[in-house]
Amino acid sequence: METWLLDLNISKAEAVAESIKASGGSAYAMQIDVSDADAVQDASQRIQADYGTPSALVTAAGIIESVSTVLDADLEAHDRLWAINYGGTLNACRSFGRLMREAGAGSIVTVGSINSYVALPLPAYCPSKTAILRLVEMLCVELGRFGVRINGVAPTYVLTPALQTRVDAGNRSLDTMLKVNALKTMVKPNDIANVVSFLLSDNARAVTGHMMPVDAGYLPTTTFASFAGGQPWPD
Ligand SMILES: NC(=O)c1ccc[n+]([C@@H]2O[C@H](COP(=O)([O-])OP(=O)(O)OC[C@H]3O[C@@H](n4cnc5c(N)ncnc54)[C@H](O)[C@@H]3O)[C@@H](O)[C@H]2O)c1
Structure with missing residues (x-):
């Protein structure tokens, strides 16, 4: 099975491809700006021509922004973030989704965020991640009858x-992050990869149209924290 890493940062994509190859897999890197719909379409056509329709797609490209108010946020930066986070997801789902529709099979996993569900003072990031959740729901209905999840x-x-690095430099506090986390353990990249892998696999053959929080209980813990005293036991 071949894996294609499509990323604006080609050296990062190549490094991941090398690590897949080192563990016996087959992987290729391609430089792409996911906000460019034509480039994504070209890439999908090239991959299909050489290797056939991919059975799986993961859309993870995204950028973050600095904390800001909605009223004072820079609109140019706002639009650029949307073009990558939502636009890039949309472009990839459209180009590869059409191929999967034609093939009558496929599985897609997008990367949202807890901000797909709740707000933080990130005026472009939050709504872009909420929009990805809505896109998943719409495409679930649109693609389901073609056997695509x-x-x-x-x-x-x-x-x-x-x-x-930010924690080590004293710019972020693990204690603060863990306070709103039921499991009192930080989520690691592999925790995300494992859930992505499950959702792509046949073990999830009856699951489509959902966005699974991988949050160690962040979402319910934050709502508890806002309610009379936060928790029914002492700290
Ligand atoms: N790290 C977190 O705590 C966290 C939490 C929630 C959601 N996420 C989401 O997970 C995803 C991955 O984030 P990460 O933390 O691994 O960050 P990261 O910066 O390591 O990965 C993002 C990748 O997107 C690529 N990218 C950026 N702009 C692009 C473009 N225009 N075209 C193609 N590729 C582009 C970058 O080169 C980078 O490789 C993002 O969608 C992010 O919003 C991350």
Whole structure:
């Protein structure tokens, strides 16, 4: 099975491809800006011509923004974020989804966020991730009768190397993040990969149109925190 890594940052995609090859897999990297619908369409055609219709698609490209108010956010940066986070997801789902529809099989997983469900002061990021959830629901109905499933994952703060660096530098607090986390453990990149892998697999053959929080209980814990004292037991 071949894996294609499509990313704007080609050296990052190549490094991941190399690690897949090192563990016995077959992988290729391709540089692409997912906000460019024509480029995504060309890539899908090239991959199909050389290797046939992909059986799985994961749309993970995304950027984050600095905390801001809606009223004062920079509109140009807002539109660029939307073009990548929502537009990139849409472009990939459309181009590869058409191929899967034609083939009568396929599974798609998009990457949303806890911000697909709840708001934080990130005026472009939050609605872009909510829109991805709606897209998953619409495409579930549209593609289901062609044997194509689509789901999403909604991660909370993930302890990526980038976040670890910020924690080490004192710019982010693990205690603060863990306070709103029922399991009192940080979510790691592999936790996300495992759920993506399940959703893509035949074990999830009856699951479509949903976005699964991978949040160690963040969503219910935050609603508890806002209610009279937060929790029915002492700290
Ligand atoms: N890290 C977290 O805590 C967290 C939490 C919730 C959701 N997410 C989501 O997970 C996904 C991956 O995030 P990450 O934390 O691994 O960040 P990351 O920066 O490591 O990965 C994002 C990738 O998207 C690529 N990218 C950016 N713009 C692109 C473009 N225009 N075209 C193609 N590729 C582009 C980047 O080069 C990078 O490889 C994102 O969608 C993000 O919103 C992350």
